[in-house]
Every structure is written in structure tokens, then in C-alpha cells.
Amino acid sequence: MRIGSTNRRLGAARLAASAVVLGLAAGGCSLIVSGDVPEFQCLPGTASACPTGMTCGPNARCVVDEGGIDPTEAGDEDAPLEDVRDAGKEADAGPLPNGSKCRVDNECKSRLCGSGSILTAAITASSGPICTSTCCRSEDCAPSFVCFNGGTGGGYCVPASLAQRMPPASGGKGGGTTCSSNTECRSGLCTGSPKRCLDTCCTDGQCGSGSVCRIKAVGAPGPNHDTWVCAAVETGATGASGAACTNAPAECKSDTCIGSICVPSCSGHASCVALTPFVNGHCRYGTSGADLIKYCQKSTPPGLANGASCANDSDCQYDYCDGELKKCLNVCATDADCTSNETCRPSTGTPRLRCVPKP
8 A cells, every 4th residue: 555745734724723623722710719609608717617618717707718619529620611510510520431422631541532623523523632641552442442543643542343343241352363253352343354353553462463563544433534543564565664765655564664674663662673784773753645644754863852832843853743732842642751750741732742841
């Protein structure tokens, strides 16, 4: 399979952020202040006579504590004013699990509300935004969920039903394993000749014997997106990772030739330096046709260190300048690619996964 030039940038329309989630994130509101809270008579020194977040003042009236009302009592502070009460009611039931409808990140246990900009319209058209979490393969997700990569820069756990798949109720064969039917595979996909379980991946080590992590067009659900999946090597492809190629993807086992070198997939910086040909390299973003992918670059030229302010990817040592924070950051696939104080989350706008401080 041939892929498009990695130098082409994605169209703005394709990567436009979802109006549902981003609109909510952009719309601000004020927390409830003392003037919004009804007055209660009380006995000074008897705090229990007042609502949560208030104490009994010397004038026998309930007043707001010095710290004010807990934001969680008022609902999500980023939600529009008319949604604050609803958000507060939902918070009473606890964090929402993956697959639940959501409006803002903080409603989800995973702290990630997936809109169409990261899950694509194929997943969210019927459900709207849903709580999700990052993944490399379906085994990273809960039973009845699969790892879906719609070419937006990473994989996300989504209900198998929304991906139009029927994996086993529990367990199932991993990516690259031989199979005879979709229901045998953890991903809910069995395809090819000979048939193998087709699942997303971040590195070769996540694939079964006889398969590699390579670029392949996947349309489950459609339309097709170029993503890294565990699959058998194409006939005639002999170039291992790091081998020279003539910019013809079909020469490489990974089906990806960039800069005259066969390049492998990656999840983060560490997954590249663990490979001998890329020990001095790093993980970066590129494109396959109109889809975002991550791959290992063989060398790391001088540039700004992570955390430094930047304007363009080329400013940064690891070729990633975050469009939202305007800082050089590490790219990632899951939290495992980040430090213990960081989490792997998509940037707004072009939703590239990167390591950011935990909230």
C-alpha cells in the first residue's frame, strides 16, 4: 500500500474542533456568589444550620465561607450558566465511565470527553461526544470497547457497538493473530489472506507472531483512515526499520518510507530510542494522506527543549510545538509515555496527543 507525502498538512475543515465540546469549553460563567444564595437564619457557632459552604455569621445570617462555595457544588465552571445546575446534578452520581454522553472533560472519570474532532463523526454521529480514554490496542480498553484510530493522531477506547464491531464478551485474540471470524478477535475484526485479527498498535511488540505494526487503510467504521495496525507484511516488502528506501512505501515492512528511510511506528520518545537504528532519534507526527500518524525519526537535530516557548514544530528539539500551549512538548499515545506528573491528552484544534501536567 502506498501512502501520501508526510509533508502535506491536514485540511482545516477535517480537523476543526467539535462545536459541541469546544463551545462549552470556551463559554465561561461565574461561580455562585453570596448574592445568589438565599439567606438563612441561624444560631452563631452552629455551622450545621447553614447550607454546605456557608457558616453562621454574627448577625445570625448564613454567609459564604472565606473560601467561597466549592466549585463542585456549583457544577463545572467552564459550562454555560444555564448548564451549571445540570452539571451539578450529574456530579452527584460520580464521574461518568467511558461510553457515557458528556459535555466537558471533567464530567468523565477519564477526564476526557471525546468529540468528533478526535473520535470522528463515524463514532459520534449517533451518540454525540462520549467519555473515552487513550489506547494503543483494544486490550487497553474495557470489555465491549475497542481501540479506534480515525487518523486524528491517536487511538481511543470506544464502545464496540459504535464502531460496528462484535468482539467476544471478554478476552479474544490480539492483533496479528490468525483467526477465522470477527468474533474471535479482541478488536472485532478478522481480515486479510490468510486471515488475522486486525487491531491498532503503537509498536511491533504489540503484534502477534508473523505480523508487524504497519500502515494500513482501515474502514471499520468507514470512511477509510490510514492507521498503524497489526498485519502481515506486504508481499515483496523487505526493508526493516532503519533500512534505506527510495521513498516507495511498498519497499518497507512498515509500509512507510520517509526521508529515504523505512520508519517504524512509535508511542513516544522512549519507544524510538529503544530501537538501535533510532537510538539518537525521537517520535514525531507526520501524515499519511490526510491522516495523522506518529513515526520514529532517526536523528534529533538541535532545537528548543521541552517546556520552551515556540511558534513552529521546527523550533523544537523533538519536532512538536503544541498549537494550544505554544510550548515544545513530548508526543505520546497513552499516559505510559509521560512522566508520573503528566497525562497524555489531545490538544485543541488539531487534536495531537501530547504529555501535559495532570490537572
